Every structure is written in C-alpha cells, then in structure tokens.
Amino acid sequence: MTKTDRKTIKSEKTVDARDIININAMPAKTWYWLGVNSSELSWNNSDEVFLGENIITAEAGRKYSDVIYEFTDVKTLYNHSLFTINAADGSEVTIIAKLDMINNMRALFNINVGKNAKVKLIELCKVNENTVCSDVNTFCEENGKFELIHMFAGKSNETDKLKMGEIYSNVKVDLVGDNSDFTYNMGYLAQGYDNFDYNIVVNHIGKKTNCDIKANGALKESAHKVFRGTIDFKTGSSYSVGAETETVLMLGEDVVNKTVPVILCSEENVSGTHGASIGELDEETLFYFESRGIDKEKAENIMARASIERLTGLIENEKVNEIIEKTLQEVLGED
C-alpha cells in the first residue's frame, strides 16, 4: 500500500476528526523524506471527553499488590483519561491498565518514582477499529526503578481497510536520580492495515543510570509500524549504561517497517548500544519447525504469538497473563 493510499484510508476512516495533532516527535530529527521525525494523529479536540483523573499514591515504605484498572467503553467517540502515579520513597507498586475499547482513547500516565521506589506499569492494549494513544511520562529519583511492559495487539484484517486499528505510544523516562533504572519490554502484533507508531525517549541525567529496552513484534499482511527509540546520555550521566534491541518479524507481503534507534551522547564515560534484526523467519528456525511437522504458516503464527507471549514470563499475576492469552486467541482467530 502506498503512502497516499494509507492517507486516503485514514481520512475516510476519521471523517469526523477535525484536528491533526503532531505527536511522537523524535528529539533528534533526520531526513524528512523518511517520514519518521514525527507522526500525525487525526483527532477531534472539541468533541473529546475527559473521563477523569485517577490518582494512585503509594505511601513511603509500603508495598502495594497489583492495582488493575480496566478502561470501560463509553459512548463518546474521542476520550481522554489521566493517571497520576506517585510512588513515595521506598514504596513498591504495580499497576495494570487494560485498554480494549471500541472508541478512541488518549490515556496519559504521569509517574513519579521516588527514591528507592519501584513502579511497574503493565499496559495491555488491544485495538479494534479505533485509535489508542498512550502517553507515559516518568520521572525517576535516586535508586528509583521503573519497569514498563507494553502489549499492543491489533485484530484488523485485509478485507476491510477502514477497520484498521491505530496505536500511538509515546514513552518518556527521565532517569534523574543516580542509580535510577528503567526496564522496558514491548511485544506487539499488527495485522491487516493496523498502524502502530512508537516513540521511546530515555534521558540519562543522573550518574550510573541504566536502561534496557527490548521490543519484539510481528507484522502481518499490510501492517505498518514505526519504532523510534532514543537513548540520550546527558552531560553528567557518567557511568550510565543504555541498551536497546528490536526484533521485527515481517510476515506479510505488504508490511512496512520503519525503525530508528537513536543514541545521543554528550558524556564520555557511558556505554550505549543498540541492535536491530528485521526480516522473515530465518531458514534455520523454519527448518526446526518443519522437521517437527509444523508448516511455514503455523510456524509463523507460533513466532508471531511468541512476540507477545514472552511478556507473560515477566508478569507474575496469573489473571494478567490470562488476559494476554485471551487477547492473543482473539486477535489470531484461534478457537
């Protein structure tokens, strides 16, 4: 599908969207013709309904069991929700947010991770024919640890272009305190004409800060995906370490994958790495499956499933893992 086709589909799908919002802008631009410096979100600001603010406060030194928040569908087409999470010094909290809606949603998470505090946010996001924007802004103080797990699943198919789902995810983490830490695991599956658009920016500000970004996903049919990942070592962030890896399984004849893994560095004593591996199932893996009687199509489905399924190994909560399993069954059309 050409760029023009996709634009036409978007405008047909979002006839009532009167505003174009520039989002997911990279901190460092590159050539405009690549179309990755930022993205345009078709939205309707004047009709947007604010669904309220959810404030979660973790008191100092206390540990909270999993807080699960399920977004319930509302009748309004454009919606906006705000989460504020304050984890005081030494506290621990895990929040699970589940978004599986029919209408469009902008979910904003503002998170403050206090000294020696731990925050784990698991955001499970399934798009139907709608658009979901997730915006996670986090500020980590000394020894604060922030773990983010993102599941993005699309269920559209090639029979109806207008039923494409769209995800725009923007993650910004400021590792301000010394020894603060960010771990990010993302798994996604985009199908049909789904459009997934990611922007991750990690600012290393304190000394000995650490970040580890892992994104694994699969693109089927005519799915379109942009991954921007920026690790920014600011002056003074000495002895910090940042790593970013992305694996993309290309399974459709018309998929489009764009990847921009950026490292910005103005500090000498740091170590930054990134790696990307993009392609279809390699022959060795395929041979492994075939030698066990599994054909290529099934093998591809298994691997596409695995992109998301691996997240369950990082989540202890059985109920959450059941949600992931159920989502996978639904989007892959499994009985």
Add this chain to the structure above:
Amino acid sequence: MEEKTYVDDIDRSIYDIKDVENDDFRMQEGLTEEIIKKLSEEKDDPEWMREFRLESLKIYNELKVPDWGPSIEGLDMDHIATYVRPKSNMENTWENVPQDIKETFERLGIPQAERKSLAGVGAQYDSELVYHNVKDEVAEQGVIYTDMESAMKGEYADMVKEYFMKLVTPRDHKFAALHGAVWSGGSFVYVPKNTDVSIPLQSYFRLNAKGAGQFEHTLIIVDEGANLHFIEGCSAPKYNVANLHAGCVELYVKKNAKLRYSTIENWSKNMYNLNTKRAVVEEGGAVEWVSGSFGSHVGYLYPMSVLKGDNSRMEFTGVTFAGNGQNLDTGAKVVHIGKNTSSYMNTRSISKSGGISTFRSSVVVQKSAKGAKSAVSCESLMLDSDSRSDTIPAMDIRTKDANIGHEAKIGSISDDAVFYLMSRGMSEEDARALIVSGFADNVSKELPLEYAVEMNNLIRLEMKGSIG
C-alpha cells in the same frame, strides 16, 4: 574527581599554508541571477547548461535550509565568491603549472604520488583544474579521464548531457541546487566495457581563496564489466571567514562493473562541507565507498548508493574525527531496488575537545528488493565530556523477504587498555593515539598504503595534546 589535561591541537602544517591570492578572475560575492549569467559567460557554457544553472538557482531560492543537521547559520552566501579562476591554464605536465601552485601540490605530495602509484591525476586549484594527466597505457585502454568543462564541450558532450545531474538533481536538496547553479571544475571519467584499471586515478581539490566556494562536479561512468579505483583528496588553509564546498559526485556503475571511491577529506576548520555523492549500480555491479572525514567546521556528507540492478551490492567504510570547533554529520544512504542486493556499512566516529560527530544513515528496502540483505555497524568513541557523539540510523523495510541487521555502540577508551599499553612503556598520549588508530583501522586497511599512512598521521595530529 577525575582530572583531565587539554592542550590545543597543533598546527596542521602543510594543509594550512596559504598562497598569496593571485587570481585571474574572482566573481563578486553573492548569489544572484546576474552572477550566474556572468559565471556561465566566463565558462562559455553551452545554452542548455546556462538554462540549467538559472533553473537551479530558482530551485535553490525555493528550497529551505535543512533544520535536522548542524547549524549553517555562519554561512552567508552573500559573502561567498562562487568562482575564482587561478592564473593558470589546465596543463598536463607539472613543469607548466605556475610555481606557487605547483609548490602547493608538491607539499601535498600529489606529483610524487602520481609518479609512484597513480594511473592519472587531476588537480583543481580554487574553481579550475590546473593539471590533468593520465598515463599513456591507461589512455590506450580507452579510459577517458579529463576535466568536466572539456568533456562538456568536446566529443563527450552528449554523454555529459545525458548523465549530468540526473542522479543528483537540483531538486534533491538546497545545496544540490546551489551546485547546479554555480558548479565549476571537477573530473569526467569513462571506463570502457571490460576494462580493468589496475592502479587508481586521483583528483585532488585545493581551495586557497579566502571566502570562496568550491563546487566541482565529478562524473564517473564505469561501463559493463569494467573496474576502477578512484581517489579523491581535498584540503584548504584555514581562514577566519567561512569557506564553502558544495561539490557533487555522480557515479554510474554498469552491469557487472566495480567502482571503489576513496576519499580523504581534510578541509580546513572554517569550511562548510555540504557535499553530495551518489552512485547507481546496475545488475551484478558493486560500489565501494571508503571515506575519511577529518576537516571542515561543519560537514554534511552521506554518500548514497542506489542498488538498482539484481545482485548489485555496496559497501561503505568510513571514519569521522571531529575535534575542537567541528560539527561533522556523516554517514551513508542505500536504497535497495533490485533482487538479491546487499549492502554493508561499517563506520567509526571519534569526538574530541568539544567536537560533535553524528552518524546518520538510512537503509531503504523497496518492495521489489526480494532477498535483500543489509548490515550496518557503527561505533563511536567519546574522548572527553566536552564533546558529543550521536547516532541516528533509520531503516525503512518494505518487503518481508529481506534480512536486515543493525548494531551500534558508543563508549570511551578503556582505561584498562591505556593502562596495559602504559605498563609496556608507552606514554598515555601515545597509548590513546594507538587505540584510536586501531579503532579507525576499518578505513585505513581499505586505503592504499600512502593514504593509510596519511590518515594515521592525521589521527596522530588530532590526538596530540589530549591527555585524559
């Protein structure tokens, strides 16, 4: 608290020697339609070229200055002379080149290199070629190596018209349009079918005039089954006003042909180097870029390869060294169109004493490029925290039948490695210089010996005085 000692870079000796300006003609500064018409008149352009220049100027005025790279605010086209003709005709023996110009090239080692290891040499001084010669045995093979003006007006006029700025069009970006409007000088090379030019050709570009621009155009056509190594060198003395280099290189690599294009760029640190290089490679052909960027105040340089034919391939090997006052934005671009095409980029960047080095790349794999393979590896070394090193690679993959890999690293010199070398009697400065030279050996091992030595000398010069 760690302490670091910084000493200023030493003088770049031979590169910084200025000749007294003794021009035959110097265009008034600025960029207007009248200036372009005057330039076209001075060059005695054919009509199509005059129109091409004027159209390019129009495009230049329409296009915006890029906002994604280093700032070029210090570059004011109203204060750049776009054409400076030295008092010399183009000669084919060094004896006939005016003494002062000849001495400059001798200091740079060009005539000596020609005698020892080159099949032909072109030497440009400011806006015009002052020397061009090709060895008899190479000329007898049918290889054409001449200056662009002669090619445009002589028996290769049709060929020049067919290929000139068709690969890099003036619409490409603002400085490609500028080049189209004011280009002068440069070389034209044609290597006939199945001809193997076993020793390299070299063009050397020297910009001596203060506040001037150099806009040479290099057009190389390597016909089917032929093989060529072309070397490009450039330098200029340092002035306290901006100089500009906006050259253009267009390479046509035909079926099963191979071209290696090597560059050691050592412009002075008042230079804005906004150069454009591009190759199109047909079936079974190969282009190899070897690039060392050491000079310039600001540099934008990303050689691009269009892998049009099936089974065509490219390799890019580059090193960039950004020192005090330098902001060098370098890298490479590749577009895979043909089936089973392959590309490999291997780069090293070094930043020191406040220098800014950015690696920027793009790998585009079009839907037609089934079986494409691409690997990018870039490593950056930060020698102090006054400097900056950024890595901005991009990939746009539109076929599932592709295998794309990318890896990048940013880090500093290992204290353990420095300690190891010092424990064996080396000074800290020498130890660090050795480590940096080793870090850049991806490029030096790809260069002819003389150039590898020059590159290592440049690294040593840059490293001199940095202890930390």
